[in-house]
Amino acid sequence: MTTASAPSASTTQTARSRLVMAWLLVGIPLAYGVYETLLKASKLFTG
Amino acid sequence: MSRLSGVLDAERIVAEPGYSRWLIPPAALAIHLSIGQVYAFSVFKRPLQVHFGTSLTAIAWVFSIAIVMLGLSAAFLGTWVERNGPRKAMFTSACCWASGFVIGAIGIATRQLWLLYLGYGVIGGIGLGVGYISPVSTLIKWFPDRPGLATGMAIMGFGGGALIASPLAVRLMQAFDAVTAAGPGAVASGAAVMKTFLVLGIAYFALMMVGVLNVRLPPGTQVGSGNSLAKYVPLRTGVNISAANAIRTPQFWMLWVVLFCNVTAGIGILEQAAPMIQDFFRAPLSATAPGSAPTSTVSAAVAGGFVGLLSMCNMAGRFIWSSTSDLVGRKRIYILYLGLGMVLYALLASVGAHSTALFATLAGVILSFYGGGFATIPAYLKDLFGTFQVGAIHGRLLTAWSCAGVAGPLIVNAIIEGRGKPGALTAQDYQPALFVMVGILGIGFVANLFVWPVHGRYHEDISTEKAPTSAPVQFKKVAP
Numbered sequence: 001m002t003t004a005s006a007p008s009a010s011t012t013q014t015a016r017s018r019l020v021m022a023w024l025l026v027g028i029p030l031a032y033g034v035y036e037t038l039l040k041a042s043k044l045f046t047g
Numbered sequence: 048m049s050r051l052s053g054v055l056d057a058e059r060i061v062a063e064p065g066y067s068r069w070l071i072p073p074a075a076l077a078i079h080l081s082i083g084q085v086y087a088f089s090v091f092k093r094p095l096q097v098h099f100g101t102s103l104t105a106i107a108w109v110f111s112i113a114i115v116m117l118g119l120s121a122a123f124l125g126t127w128v129e130r131n132g133p134r135k136a137m138f139t140s141a142c143c144w145a146s147g148f149v150i151g152a153i154g155i156a157t158r159q160l161w162l163l164y165l166g167y168g169v170i171g172g173i174g175l176g177v178g179y180i181s182p183v184s185t186l187i188k189w190f191p192d193r194p195g196l197a198t199g200m201a202i203m204g205f206g207g208g209a210l211i212a213s214p215l216a217v218r219l220m221q222a223f224d225a226v227t228a229a230g231p232g233a234v235a236s237g238a239a240v241m242k243t244f245l246v247l248g249i250a251y252f253a254l255m256m257v258g259v260l261n262v263r264l265p266p267g268t269q270v271g272s273g274n275s276l277a278k279y280v281p282l283r284t285g286v287n288i289s290a291a292n293a294i295r296t297p298q299f300w301m302l303w304v305v306l307f308c309n310v311t312a313g314i315g316i317l318e319q320a321a322p323m324i325q326d327f328f329r330a331p332l333s334a335t336a337p338g339s340a341p342t343s344t345v346s347a348a349v350a351g352g353f354v355g356l357l358s359m360c361n362m363a364g365r366f367i368w369s370s371t372s373d374l375v376g377r378k379r380i381y382i383l384y385l386g387l388g389m390v391l392y393a394l395l396a397s398v399g400a401h402s403t404a405l406f407a408t409l410a411g412v413i414l415s416f417y418g419g420g421f422a423t424i425p426a427y428l429k430d431l432f433g434t435f436q437v438g439a440i441h442g443r444l445l446t447a448w449s450c451a452g453v454a455g456p457l458i459v460n461a462i463i464e465g466r467g468k469p470g471a472l473t474a475q476d477y478q479p480a481l482f483v484m485v486g487i488l489g490i491g492f493v494a495n496l497f498v499w500p501v502h503g504r505y506h507e508d509i510s511t512e513k514a515p516t517s518a519p520v521q522f523k524k525v526a527p
Contacts, residue, residue, distance in 0.1 A: 015067060018261075022073040025257050026080055026204070033210030037359055043352035044407060 055259075057132030062263035068189040070261045075182030075201035077258030078137055081251040082144055082178045083208015085113055085171075090216050091240055098237030099160050109151075109168050116172025118449030121180050125442025126290055128177060133185040133262045140178030141255035147171025148248025155241040167244075179205065179445070182258070183425045184438030188265050191434075194426040195377075199369025202422040206362035212247070219243040287433035292505045293440045298431050301494045305381060306424055307447040307454075308491025312388065312484040313361075313417025314455030316410055319463070320357055321350040324407075326472040327400050341471055345403060353407060360411040361418040368419025369426065377427040378498060384416040384423075385492040389485045391416075396481035400474035421448075431501055458483060 053059060088110045095106045128136040150166025153159075182201050190197035223239035235243075293299050316323065325343040345353075372380040391413050399406045424444060429437050459480050466476035 015065075019067055019070060022070055022257065022261055025254070026073045026076040029080060029211045029254075030076075030204075030207050033207055033212075033214070034359070036214040037210045037355040040355035041352045041359060043348050044356055044403070045352075 055132075055135040055138050057135070057264060060132060060134045060263050062266045064266050066263055066266065068265075071182070071186055071189045071263065072197060072200040074137075074258040074261040075186055076204040076207075077254050077261075078140060078178045078182060079201050079204030080208045080211060081255050082140070082175050083205040084212035084247065084251065085110070085117075085175055086206075086209035087212035087216060088113075088167075090213055090220075091243075094220065094235040094237070094240050095155070095163075097234050098155065098240065099158060101160065105160065109163050112164055112168030113172040113175060114452050115449055116169055117175040117179065118446050118452075120173040120176030121442035121445040122176075123442075124173075124177055125180055125439030126436065128181055128442070129184060129290075129436050129439045132264060133181050134259055136177050136181035137255060137259045137262060140174045140181055141252050141259060143170050143174030144178065144255065145174075145248045145252035147174060148244045148251070152241045152244035152248070155237050155244065158237075176442070176445070178255075180438050180442045182262065183441050184434065184436075185262060185264060187425060187429050187434050187437055193370070193373045194429050195372040195423055196370040198425040199366045199422040202369070202425075203362055203365040203418075205421075206358070206365050206418055210358055210362065216243055216247065219246055286431070286501065287435035287507045288431075288440075288501060288505050289507055290436040290439035290443060292507070293428075293432050293436070294443055296501050296505055298498055298501050299440070299444070301498045302424065302427060302431075303444055303447045304494040305385070305491045305498075306420065306444060307451045308487045308494070309381075309384060309388075309417060309420035310448055310451035311455040311458070312392065312488050312491075313414060313420070314451060315459045315480065315484045316413060317357060317361075317417070318456045319459055320354045320410075321347075322472075323477065324350050324353045324403070324410075326477065327406055327474045328403060329471075329473050341473070349403075353410075356407060356411055357414045360414040364415025364418035365422035368415065369422035372419075372423045372426060377423060377430055378495060380419070380423055381427070381495045382492070384420050385488050385495060388413055388416045389488045389492065392481055392485045392488065396478045396485075427498075431498070435507055458487075 092103060092106050095109075096103050099106070147167045147170045150170060151163045152166075154162025154164075154166055183198055186197040186201055187194045220235035220239045220243050223242045224233070224235055288296070325345045325347075328345045329343040330341050368380060368384070391409050395406070395409045395413070399409055425437065425441050428440050428444065432440055462480040462483060463472065463476065466472060466479070
């Protein structure tokens, strides 16, 4: 039986950075699309 | 080539312990946000019509071919996707989707419409189908506790893809036409559309590669040497049913009817959204001065805003309602989509013309149910058939989408055309079509009531054939 060693601080940091980057890469375009659509949809309420 | 194939193989993507499962939803989103562009194809229709000097119908065929190929490839390649794992499927999807744009761009440059049909329609359509189902099964395996949340996040991306692509494509065409000195307000030139296709093809390929790189199978997944991804996470009752067996069950066909009815009713509004809101708030012919055309109080710009609002509701419903289904159960949430949907459709037909706010609210909630119906189906399938081949079963079920995509507009257009000419219709002219949609939702409502657990004779005995040799799947929760 082997004992898994605890991940080092740098490994944890790398994993966290990867997670943030992955979400930013999809989150930024999606936020752009939502913003543009809200601008368009606002005409429904402002005429 | 074999080295590339090796990197893409399922054997190479079993996650190491500690790999965050929260990397899988953005991987899935990278695929779905890209292929969701297909719903923004309409921004190219007028420029392409002028460029090719043909009818709008001839250009609309590009979109129709892509959607038909989506359904066909999801149905026929679902088992291949299950067998080869999500990375190879996502890579295949990215190659098809990007080359669809490139071949389409060549077709535009050489004025060969058939190349646009072949590229964006056929090859791109295969990318759509494979890409749509590629992350579903993997997400359910990573999130056995919240399958609705997981698939809702991904399928929300398909709705969100159009929100990104529509303004982006318009801006790209404007930028390319500025170079070729096109006047403001002019229809984009063929050269601008061609360059936009190339940029989108490259950009989507790059974004999809992020998904390809990040996707993993859960730790403990045993990948067989033959045709099996052998460690499956059974559902609570331990049910696992193959795709071949699933389509023999009445439950599959009940869900097919549920999805078909939900999509048909939603498309009834989506397809007609802009003219519909203008017609609803048009003065009746009897109240119009003789010789003058009846006018609407809703301008074209406001109608465009209404379309944007529906897109938002469609996208939000995919995430919100699918996540809610984890808490209230799949059957109950479809009772809500279809039952309350019937009530809302009836209200839209009867009192929707009272105010634009009421009309927009009712239509928005209906469209959120439309999106929710799409996003919750994979989790419903997982509940009934287990995770064994849920991606392949989902692919087969998506034929209901293809059929609804044809039936919905056909039904609505046939009824509305029988009521009068475009530009002179009023709210009363839409009532028959809307009440037909109430009836269609009613059929789906009844079908959902007949969904019950699958009989034991359809269950797969995977414990003897594909017994896991590695440790059981364990999910390490890592906060994002």
